[in-house]
Amino acid sequence: MVETRDFDILSPGFHANPFLTLDRMRAEGPVVPMRLPIVGRTWLAVTHDACATLLKDHESFARDPGNAGSRTQARVLRFLPRSLGLLALNMLGHDDPEHRRLRGLVDQAFQRRTVEAMKPMITQIADRLLDKLEGRRRSISWSSSVAIFRFRSSVRCSACRSRNTIDSRTGWVG
Known part of the structure; x- marks a missing residue:
């Protein structure tokens, strides 16, 4: 062994x-x-x-x-x-x-030209999630972990076109 x-x-x-x-x-x-x-x-x-x-x-x-x-x-x-x-x-x-x-x-969802076309949407998701963090008194490391998870999930949902609206409960764009 x-x-x-x-x-x-x-x-x-x-x-x-x-x-x-x-x-x-x-x-x-x-x-x-x-x-x-x-x-x-x-x-x-x-x-x-x-x-x-x-x-x-x-x-x-x-x-x-x-x-x-x-x-x-x-x-x-x-x-x-x-x-x-x-x-x-x-x-x-x-x-x-x-x-x-x-x-x-x-x-196809992750080819260079597809990702380039998604940049405005990705920027919008990132800005919205960062705006939600502004002024919070929680630990930034915890908040940023949650934000990163939400960001990745929102981008993936959008890339795979599994949702086309903003979820009112989570605020995720899909």
Whole structure:
């Protein structure tokens, strides 16, 4: 059995300055065994070449843990609220051909000319959400996290044309 390493990639210290830890990880090799909460024992690719190989070699590597023989994700999803479970099951976690099919459905929405055409709408969403933050006494880090989530959600809804109005309850544009 391969020994896992003690790299704390979830700590605030790592997020403030990840470079020392990443240097230590790369010194171990291009792929590092480690243990993560909930996930358990896993491997982390820490070089560009290792990441490119993992993403392109569909014969040797799977994105969907179920295709690699793991049932951990299915067990975890049973305990998550349904809304979080739906977010966890996105196209990034699917293997081909399902990943390719889902990507084909959304590719056009994220082409350069489509995004360029959406700039005025994206600016409007950002301005509206920032205006809502003005004058608030709450912690800006919490408020900005919520605003970023709302911003991303509003842009995605607009890009995929899943809604065409402003939701009066959330204020999201879709």
